[in-house]
Amino acid sequence: MKPQDIPKEKSSLWIFGYGSLVWKPDFAYKKSKVGYIKGYKRRFWHGDDFYRGDKEHxxxxxxxxxxQxxxxxxxxxxxxxxxxxxxxQYLNMREVVLGGYITQMVDFIxxxxxxxxxxxLVYIATSNNPIYLGPASDKEIxxxxxxxxxxxxxxxxxLIRLxxxxxxxCPEVEDEHLFSIEAAVLNIFNVILKPSVDHNVPKDKKSG
Structure with a gap:
């Protein structure tokens, strides 16, 4: 939705964020509310070659x-x-031009x-977007x-901010997809940082 698409008599608009907008809206607003929309699930299936990645990665x-x-x-x-x-105007550049999202109107509860x-108003990236990556396992993502x-x-x-x-x-909500990927990322770094121990060498063995 572009500014010219808003009816002239419209004096208020709600914009729903479910990704970076939840902590970094970067536009002026009157008030905010936590809530949800029905009929959609959040998935790390879209590519980002500007904000959180580049053309190569x-x-x-x-x-x-x-x-449903x-x-x-x-x-x-x-x-x-x-x-x-x-x-x-700001979100059109951030989400549409650079992010590849389109807009839809939904019921926010x-x-x-x-x-x-x-x-x-919500921004959604669909599978016909050229930088859409699609499904993958939690470990691959x-x-x-x-x-x-x-x-x-x-x-x-x-990922961590979300x-x-x-x-x-939303402490009562179990977002399995989000938390599983977070756990998988943390596991990657636990493996990298885990010290290497040779259990076959006695602790009192002296060199030389």
Whole structure:
């Protein structure tokens, strides 16, 4: 959705984030709410050759995949008046031009039970995108994340910040895909950092 697509009488818009937007929106907004959308699951299936990777080694970032039984938690931001055009111009470059995402409108359900569903804009990368990477095992995705970095930092930071957000704001939610990949990445570094011990050499054996 572009600024010119917003009806002139529209004075408020909700934008739902489920990846880096949950901790780094980088646009002005009136308020934010934790919540979820139904019918989609979050997956590290999209490539990133700018922010968290490069052309030679694209990073892995999240997108949404349709699944009627699933729901995805994240953060929604309300932008009002001039914030609408400013945020959409910024996100069009960040998510569409450089990220390869398209926009859709979805029903966002706030965690706060006092508020009913809100119509929200969301950015989704589909399989017909040239940098879409698609499914892979948790270990394969973790191995790719472990070696990639781009203009805004290491791919691992993206993964850890997203996992930290879920633990802090949605502690009751078990995001198996996200946490399994996080565990696989941590395991890679535990193996690398694990000291090598020769158990066949007696502790009191002296050299020479």
């Amino acid at each position: 694209p990073g892995r970032v999240v997108t949404l995949v349709e699944d 039984e699933a729901c995805t938690w994240g953060m929604a931001y309300e932008v009002t008046d001039s914030q609408i055009e400013e945020s959409l 706030p965690k706060d039970k006092c508020q009913g569903p809100l119509l929200a 973790a191995a790719q994340i472990a070696i990639c970095s781009g203009n805004t930092g290491h791919n691992i930071e993206y 996992a930290d957000f879920m633990r802090l704001y």
